[in-house]
Amino acid sequence: MKWNIHYRETWLHHTNPSLKLMVLLLLFIGVLFVHNPNVLINFSLGLLLLFMLYTGYPWKFLLLFFLPFFLVFVSTASSMILFGEGKTTWFRWGLIHVTEESFLRGMHLGFRALSFALLGLLFSLTTRPVCLFYSLMQQLKLKPKYAYSFLAGVRLIPMMIEEFQTVRNALKVRGGVNNGLFEKMKRYAIPLLSQSIRRAQRIAVAMEAKRFSDDNERTFYYEIGFGKNDIMLVVVFIVVTAVAYYAGVHYPYIPVEDVR
Amino acid sequence: MPATTKGLKLVDILTTIVISVVFGIIYKIWGPLYYSVKPLGFHIDQLIYGMWFIAASVAYLLIRKPGVALLAEIAASSGEFIMGSEWGLEVLIYGVVQGLLAEVVFAAFRYKRFDALVVSLGAIGATIGSLVMDFYKGYIEALAPWNLALFLIARFIGAIVISGIFAASLVKALEKTGVAQMLRPASKDDYDALDR
Numbered sequence: 001m002k003w004n005i006h007y008r009e010t011w012l013h014h015t016n017p018s019l020k021l022m023v024l025l026l027l028f029i030g031v032l033f034v035h036n037p038n039v040l041i042n043f044s045l046g047l048l049l050l051f052m053l054y055t056g057y058p059w060k061f062l063l064l065f066f067l068p069f070f071l072v073f074v075s076t077a078s079s080m081i082l083f084g085e086g087k088t089t090w091f092r093w094g095l096i097h098v099t100e101e102s103f104l105r106g107m108h109l110g111f112r113a114l115s116f117a118l119l120g121l122l123f124s125l126t127t128r129p130v131c132l133f134y135s136l137m138q139q140l141k142l143k144p145k146y147a148y149s150f151l152a153g154v155r156l157i158p159m160m161i162e163e164f165q166t167v168r169n170a171l172k173v174r175g176g177v178n179n180g181l182f183e184k185m186k187r188y189a190i191p192l193l194s195q196s197i198r199r200a201q202r203i204a205v206a207m208e209a210k211r212f213s214d215d216n217e218r219t220f221y222y223e224i225g226f227g228k229n230d231i232m233l234v235v236v237f238i239v240v241t242a243v244a245y246y247a248g249v250h251y252p253y254i255p256v257e258d259v260r
Numbered sequence: 261m262p263a264t265t266k267g268l269k270l271v272d273i274l275t276t277i278v279i280s281v282v283f284g285i286i287y288k289i290w291g292p293l294y295y296s297v298k299p300l301g302f303h304i305d306q307l308i309y310g311m312w313f314i315a316a317s318v319a320y321l322l323i324r325k326p327g328v329a330l331l332a333e334i335a336a337s338s339g340e341f342i343m344g345s346e347w348g349l350e351v352l353i354y355g356v357v358q359g360l361l362a363e364v365v366f367a368a369f370r371y372k373r374f375d376a377l378v379v380s381l382g383a384i385g386a387t388i389g390s391l392v393m394d395f396y397k398g399y400i401e402a403l404a405p406w407n408l409a410l411f412l413i414a415r416f417i418g419a420i421v422i423s424g425i426f427a428a429s430l431v432k433a434l435e436k437t438g439v440a441q442m443l444r445p446a447s448k449d450d451y452d453a454l455d456r
Contacts, residue, residue: 075295120348200278204271213270
């Protein structure tokens with residue numbers, strides 16, 4: 001995402017976007033199969049370290065980005081802690097039943113949400129959408145008509161946000177009665193959607209005229225390949241995963257190996 | 261433009277993606293709303309979960325072609341992801357699975373019915389997709405049985421109301437603006453109208 005924030009480019013910015021996406025997706029799927037809280041805590045800490053050192057953003061922005069993730073941590077953990085099943089009761093009050101097992105499971109879920117969030121942030125803070133889609137076309141053979149449509153869509157986001165604000169101001173000026181959530185959503189959605197459809201039609205005509213839909217023998221304005229940073233990316237993530245696993249198994253913080 | 265009518269054309273793809281980006285923005289705003297009602301407990305949050313399936317329903321009803329529901333969910337979730345979703349990479353995978361299962365439902369109707377019932381069933385499909393992911397990710401099966409039941413009922417009801425009934429009424433309203441005609445392939449009614 002393009003922010004108007006000054007940031008320093010690190011090696012993570014200069015890796016191949018497709019490779020980075022694949023590595024992070026693989027880790028994402030890997031995390032789904034981690035049931036040992038010690039390993040997960042180590043892994044999240046490793047990601048946190050990468051996030052703080054190598055996304056290249058100033059500290060106060062990193063903290064700002066991180067704030068919503070903390071809320072997700074709490075909200076993800078809370079329902080499992082309060083309503084999960086378990087044997088060793090710690091606390092019971094009406095329907096709320098906190099047990100040792102549900103508490104650990106809840107914390108595990110919290111850390112899992114945290115590591116997903118960090119994986120996502122590591123990617124989105126270090127990748128320009130333009131490079132990502134060019135790389136997807138070149139390395140993963142995504143059809144140009146999809147990639148360029150996505151890029152056009154991404155470019156429209158600021159325009160849509162502006163339109164959203166216009167509609168909001170217009171509705172505010174006109175006042176009107178409050179007839180419920182769904183009616184309100186419709187009032188926003190219909191002008192935004194109809195305008196977007198008209199705009200998409202016009203853009204599509206222009207793009208087709210310029211042969212953006214043509215798949216054969218395309219050349220690309222940005223040529224994206226691989227470099228030594230990509231080796232570094234793979235090595236770093238292997239090391240983080242291996243250390244997290246080894247330390248989690250051999251030097252556990254809590255004597256629980258499986259939260260299920 | 262390629263001469264074949266098979267597959268999606270650039271116009272369809274672009275329109276689907278642009279609509280989905282609008283929903284991507286809504287998906288992003290929905291995040292804070294979702295986790296701010298979550299601590300209220302009793303899964304009130306699950307009632308609004310269905311919003312995250314709406315891109316598939318609306319795109320399917322508007323463009324009426326195979327594959328748009330899946331593309332719409334993927335595009336909306338990538339939009340949400342690019343804008344910095346609180347759930348990070350998770351939303352991409354959820355988007356793919358939800359879109360896929362909604363698409364399966366629409367395919368089962370051979371892309372021939374476009375009403376509130378079909379999109380409600382599509383929403384149920386997407387809900388099942390999200391539950392499959394939750395099962396792996398969130399250990400939802402370990403919730404107390406009464407709590408799990410509440411969770412499931414709330415999510416299904418929310419999905420049907422938002423991504424089924426509301427989506428259909430939204431598209432009906434859009435049809436009145438006249439934009440829908442630009443999108444759809446000529447139907448049998450149109451040809452019949454020519455013969456008359």
